[in-house]
Amino acid sequence: MKTSIISRISLGAMSTVLAVAGAAPAFAQTQDKPTELGGVTVTDTAIDDQEAETSYKVSRSIGATRTDTALVDVPQSVTVVPVKQIADQAANSIGDAIRYVPGVFSSQGEGNRETLSFRGNSTTGDFFVDGVRDDIQTYRDLYNIDRLEVFKGPNAMIFGRGGVGGLINRVTKVADSRQHIAGRLEAGSFDHYRGQIDIGAPASEVLSLRLTGVYQNSGSYRDGVDYERWGLNPTATLALGPDTTVSVGYEHFEDNRVADRGVSSYLGQPLRTRRGQFFGDPGNSPTWTDTDAGTLFIEHRFSETVSIRNRTRYAEYDKFYRNVFAGAVNTTT
Template sequence: MRIQELSSNIWLCLVMSFLPLLMAQSVRAEVKQNQTTAITTIKRLSEIERPATNVSELFSQSSTPSSAVVQVTAVKANPTAKGVEVILQTTKGEQLQITNRSTGNSFIADIPNAQLRLPNGDGFTFRSEKPLAGVTEITVTNFNANTIRVTVIGEASSPTVELFDSDEGLIFGLTTAASTAQQPPQTQPTPQVEQPTNPTQPKQPSGPDNQPIELVVTGEQDGYSVPDATTATKTDTPLRDIPQSIQVVPQQVIRDQQATRLNDALRNVPGVITSSGSPGNNETSAFTIRGFDSSGTTIRNGLIDPLGDRSLELSNIERVEALKGPASALFGNGSPGGTVNLITKQPLATPYYALEATVGSYSYYRGAVDLSGPLNDDKTGLYRLNVSYKDAGSFIDFAHDKNLLIAPVVSFAIGERTKLTLEGEYISADTNRLWLPAVGTVLPNPNGKIPRNLNTSGSDRNDNYVHQDIGRIQKC
């Protein structure tokens, strides 16, 4: 018995001593197995998503890569036997993902990762009023930078919409209860019975069902919203893809406000404070951007402007782009507040003629002419001519402001991707407009009151501020 108990104790001691070794070996095997599994799941270098592979993706501020955005180049509404079909023309119709809902009598569909863009890059809006019985309006717009919204408004109830994919694009098939009720019922064909011939058969009157559906499509272009700018990249780049802060004053704003000088246009830009220039030199535009004096930093079409900020007339300016912030990396030495870029009017392939005249108080007279069109039949040579003249008086004696601008532009297409543009400007300015101090005119003065119409120059003409400039030639 003692020998058996001794042997049992020995075996128990051996098992207890080897048990930690066996457990450690099991743990090592499990860790090794996990490590092997982890190694096999590591992605290859080609499978890793890189944040940016080109300059456009690097500069893009959108969370969606530009390559994933589907461009819809046109929208059509065609009548069908059941109703109307709305076609979003794109070569990638199968990539359009639809999120639709019905609210009251309206059908709303959002298409993410898509934009309404013409082949030249301009955005557009599609609208059709009363295209179908029971439908009030169909609109297709850019809801935001990466989403297209399709809205169908019904008269009494929401219309029935079916989606189809085709080679032409994505198709919305619209039907309503009113359009279905107008269709003639399906009947069985009746046996033909021989009738006596009559040479004068009466014409069957055409009922309302045989009338074609009239579709009225109107396009609207918002002249106040300019999605692109050329200041930072010297190409037509969307503002959302430019990291700098750029404010654009379009042509529509310049026309509506009758802005004739650069300071008049810059009043629309936040962070820019304008003044009337130095006393006696009313032709100079003075302005500060973000608290820094930025006068003299004006550029024209992305190039250094020989006139600087002495821009008297905006009759030959298409739009004004104000870049706020340091721009020395783009245009060299400049103000840390920002830079103003003047985009001139370019020749048009279609004939264009415009004439305007303005009459105001203090003998203010101004006229402008804008002419453009092709020089030859194949439209490889284009021209544009802007001429304006202003003669204005003032409440100050012998003060006047006379400006003459002649700006011709000629462009020639010398290759498929090469165009030569020649621009010239002739500016003549005759300005005599002085300022008097506030003390004595509007504020009390112990020496007496100064008449506000007093001219201290001593003459009715001041030739020191006559400025003429001929010839600005640039190659695009």
């Protein structure tokens, strides 16, 4: 009986398959002719102009090629750190902001300047602001920064002379006909206090204004080390017609601190000492920088595909530093 049942099931299955196979041509013949769809031309982009303020993703850059180009089309390794990520990290310096950028890390810089290493190449001069060289040896704040652009690899074609490892470009905040009301207050250990503001709004149909500012006063876990900094950066933008824009800005920034060169080493390792020990003389190791910089930016759009831009920057820096630090280790003691 089991054999008979199996035979019947097999025969039934074969009949079903033959019936479907025989019906397939007839089914295909009853279908209508496929509809042909028309072409679609994309003339705009889905990139958000304010994406640096709302997400960690930035899709395009002007600094990379001096044109408004999507990063996917830039033939270079570019990492952008947007202002949202900077705020979420509470990063106050370039060294803090590039902590999660692959291939780049921050060195000590003798306690009086920023030093970055791009793919193993150390540099203190490959710093730019809005695409213009800014290689003074000091510490830069991020209170007026919209994003950081990190370019890895040689950049002589666009940025001129420089190190082979890469460079970093700060893109500043400017008046942009939108309303901005933001601020941040910080307080922490070792007498750390910091406040910053970002206020902007359109004053009329053709004029918009913006002001960013910061004040910080902090101590350190190291004995005798402290620093104070403050800065203001007002900007104004004029819309001279639908195709012409003029932006002007001025920044005054001061940084005063004690140069801390870290812990001395012996036999290839840091000395075992208490955490707050200062090697040298903090009272005779001051470093300060005063910055005054003015910027003029003009852009005219001839068409949707052709435009001309010019940025003029004049900056004056006053810098002083003196280090009293430990020399060789006295092995006799």
